[in-house]
Amino acid sequence: MVEVSSLLDIGYLISATLFIFGIKMLGSPKTAPKGNMYGALGMFVAVIVTVLKMQLSDGGIEGWMWIILGLGLGAAIGYWMATTVEMTGMPELVALFNGFGGAASALVALSEALKVYTSETYELATPIFQVYHLIPILAIGASALVGWMTLTGSLVAMFKLKGGFTIPFTEKWVRFPTWGPSWLNYVKSGLFLGGLIMIIMTLNDPGNLGLIYGIVGVSCLLGILFVLPIGGADMPVVVSLLNSLSGIAAAFTGFVVGNTVLIIAGSMVGAAGLILTFIMCKAMNRELFDVLFKAFGGSTKESLTRTKVGSDPEEVAMVLDGISKCIIVPGYGMAVSQSQHLVKEFADILEENDVDVSYAIHPVAGRMPGHMNVLLAEANVPYEKLIEMDEINSEFSECDVALVIGANDTINPAARSGEGPLGGMPIIDADKAGVVVIIKRSLSVGYAGVDNDLFYEDKTMMLFGDGKKMMTELNSALKEL
Amino acid sequence: MSEVLGIFMTLEGFILSLTVFALAIFLGFELISKVPATLHTPLMSGANAISGISIVGALLAANSGEANTATILAFFAIVLATINVVGGFLVTNRMLQMIRGKKRGGN
Numbered sequence: 001m002v003e004v005s006s007l008l009d010i011g012y013l014i015s016a017t018l019f020i021f022g023i024k025m026l027g028s029p030k031t032a033p034k035g036n037m038y039g040a041l042g043m044f045v046a047v048i049v050t051v052l053k054m055q056l057s058d059g060g061i062e063g064w065m066w067i068i069l070g071l072g073l074g075a076a077i078g079y080w081m082a083t084t085v086e087m088t089g090m091p092e093l094v095a096l097f098n099g100f101g102g103a104a105s106a107l108v109a110l111s112e113a114l115k116v117y118t119s120e121t122y123e124l125a126t127p128i129f130q131v132y133h134l135i136p137i138l139a140i141g142a143s144a145l146v147g148w149m150t151l152t153g154s155l156v157a158m159f160k161l162k163g164g165f166t167i168p169f170t171e172k173w174v175r176f177p178t179w180g181p182s183w184l185n186y187v188k189s190g191l192f193l194g195g196l197i198m199i200i201m202t203l204n205d206p207g208n209l210g211l212i213y214g215i216v217g218v219s220c221l222l223g224i225l226f227v228l229p230i231g232g233a234d235m236p237v238v239v240s241l242l243n244s245l246s247g248i249a250a251a252f253t254g255f256v257v258g259n260t261v262l263i264i265a266g267s268m269v270g271a272a273g274l275i276l277t278f279i280m281c282k283a284m285n286r287e288l289f290d291v292l293f294k295a296f297g298g299s300t301k302e303s304l305t306r307t308k309v310g311s312d313p314e315e316v317a318m319v320l321d322g323i324s325k326c327i328i329v330p331g332y333g334m335a336v337s338q339s340q341h342l343v344k345e346f347a348d349i350l351e352e353n354d355v356d357v358s359y360a361i362h363p364v365a366g367r368m369p370g371h372m373n374v375l376l377a378e379a380n381v382p383y384e385k386l387i388e389m390d391e392i393n394s395e396f397s398e399c400d401v402a403l404v405i406g407a408n409d410t411i412n413p414a415a416r417s418g419e420g421p422l423g424g425m426p427i428i429d430a431d432k433a434g435v436v437v438i439i440k441r442s443l444s445v446g447y448a449g450v451d452n453d454l455f456y457e458d459k460t461m462m463l464f465g466d467g468k469k470m471m472t473e474l475n476s477a478l479k480e481l
Numbered sequence: 482m483s484e485v486l487g488i489f490m491t492l493e494g495f496i497l498s499l500t501v502f503a504l505a506i507f508l509g510f511e512l513i514s515k516v517p518a519t520l521h522t523p524l525m526s527g528a529n530a531i532s533g534i535s536i537v538g539a540l541l542a543a544n545s546g547e548a549n550t551a552t553i554l555a556f557f558a559i560v561l562a563t564i565n566v567v568g569g570f571l572v573t574n575r576m577l578q579m580i581r582g583k584k585r586g587g588n
Contacts, residue, residue, distance in 0.1 A: 019531050019534075020508065020512065022527065022531065023509075023512050023513065023524075023527070023528060023531065024512055024513070026520065026523060026524045026527045026528070026573075027512075027513045027514075027515075027516045027520060027524060028520075029517060029519065029520060029580065032520055032523060032524075032577050032580070033574070033577045033578070035527065036523070036527050036570060036573045036574055036577060037574075039527055039530060039531050039570060040530070040570040042531070043530070043531070043533070043534065043536070043566050043570070046534060046536075046537050047536060047537065047540065050537045050540045050541065051540065054540065054541065054544050061544055062544055062545055063543045063544050063545050063552060066543045066545075066552060066555070066556045066559070067540060067543055067544070067559065069556070070539070070543065070556050070557075070558075070559030070560050070563065071559060071563050073560050073563075074559060074560040074561065074562065074563020074564045074566075074567065075563050075567045077560070077563075077564050077568075078563060078564040078565070078566065078567030078568030078569075078571070079567055079568070079571060081564070081568050081572075082567070082568040082569075082571035082572040082575065083571065083575075085572065087575075087579075090522075090572065090576065091522070093568070093572055094522070094525065094526045094529060094569075094572070097526075097529055097530070097533075097564065097565045097568050097569050097572070098529045098532075098565075100533075100561040100562070100564050100565045101529060101532045101533045101535060101561070101562065101565040101569075103558075103561050104533070104535040104536065104538075104539055104558045104559075104561040104562035104565065105535040105538065105558075107539070107554050107555065107557055107558035107561070108535055108538040108539050108541075108542045108554075108555065108558045110554055111542045111543075111551045111552070111554040111555040111558065112542055112551075114549075114550055114551040114554070115542075115545075115551045135495055236521075236522075239525065240521075240525050243525055243528060243529045243532065246529065246532045247528070247531075247532040249532075249535070250532050250533075250534050250535045250538070251502060251505075253535050253538045254498075254502075254538065255498065255502075256538070257538045257541050257542065258494070258498070259537055259538060259541065260498065260501055261534060261537060262534055262535065262537055262538050263498055263501055263502050263505065264501060264505045265505075265531055265532070265534040266505075266532065266534060266535075267502050267505040267506045267509060268505045268506070268508055268509040268512070268531075269509065269528045269529075269531050269532040269534075270506065270509065270532075271505075271506045271507070271508070271509025271510045271512075272509040272510070272512050272513050272528055273509075273525070273528055273532075274509075274510075275509070275510055275512075275513055275514075276513060276516070276521065276524060276525060276528070279513075279516060279521070280521060283518060283521075361518070363518045363521075368521070368522045368525075370518055370519045370520065370521050370522040370523065370576075371522065373518075373519045373580065374522070374576055374579050374580065377579040377580055378579050383580075386519075388517075388518060
């Protein structure tokens, strides 16, 4: 039976191969859906192989109840969450799933730690310990440090993406704070160093569970303090980095339980996630170091001293009459108000009147890269009409009207000055259009906390109100023309 | 103890695992280079689902007849990892279906 069990390891090789092709294919639009299928298939193979291996080992599976109950419950919850989530809530869900992955790795490490340290054979085995026998002990500590940090960090990131939370048993909505004085970086460094020292201490004193719980505590705190100072606009980068961390946690757990597929898949996701983080940083023209350690936005919000008279939809409809080119600039406000279908209807009306309509997509519009693409796709906007920032920016000078719906920081000309929280971030040149129509609830500052000069320009028409309501009124005003 | 330590009872086993670890990291670095912004979120979400591979570790850890703390922790690990895996692949699929549906609508 031993040979069969060892042969099953080939299954892990198949599974790892499927993961490699899966990730590779997810990077290209044509092959992405297939890539996702390959990934899922690889995971299915890994689970089946593991269950078979356990059944064929001496004594077979002893914990059937736990395994079936756990898989069933997890699959039901996962299915329910993934299928019921609104597309606007998708970024938060990815952050939450990521936290669960990190927590699972950390829990496995803790479970193994309890087993090792409470087993009698452990006492017997200690004298014959070789240096390489210490690896699992080291891995338990490392997995705990990375895993719990991933969980708490992801939870904070999720609440930041939501913008806040409702206090339980009350109706009160609280905005999630962004807080991080510069001295906090020393606290974080100190905690991280403390965690590393405790991991090294477990090598001399592997039976000491107090040390393990110490690492868990330090790690939980680190995750919170790590994400707390980072502004919502940078959250995509943070979630991507946390995704990389959850992969690394899984790889460390692989060293704990001595399983190669965990090591391969975990370290591969860890490395690929890190590269994706850098790609995202580049799209935002930000340095990863600045994102993580220089508090950005939220903490020092500019107070507003200027006012602007709002326009009404009829006025805007008249301006739109007879134009030849219109570019729509969507932002998070469109996602929140769920007005993508109305935006599509707006574009349809204009196109019937021979207006050239396209959409300018900022790489970080919304709360996730690609967020706008998914929403507009849901509203059946043709793919080729969504144009990325770099390609469309030159077209604004010949564009009659730019319609900005729920975007702020991504069109703020203050970013061009190279100073302030937005300094250096590439923006959509909406201000170069003939007339700029901005649909927004108020003049309030965006995530970066910077006032937007564009709002106050003479050629700018502000439509103050909820995106859905304003688009509905604008569309009916257009139809009446 | 031997069951827990598994392949690390030999020096060869450990070196082999370390080799696999290092090579997989290099592979991960090379695997993605130019990714269009549209696919950043689905790629992140798909990779995240794959990091739910800790489901394998959780299954191994839960294989115990005793209902002690270690087994209960492993049970929760199975639940969380399965949510990550099932939910992660499904939500990625939903995102990708929309991107694909959009292309069909356009042609």
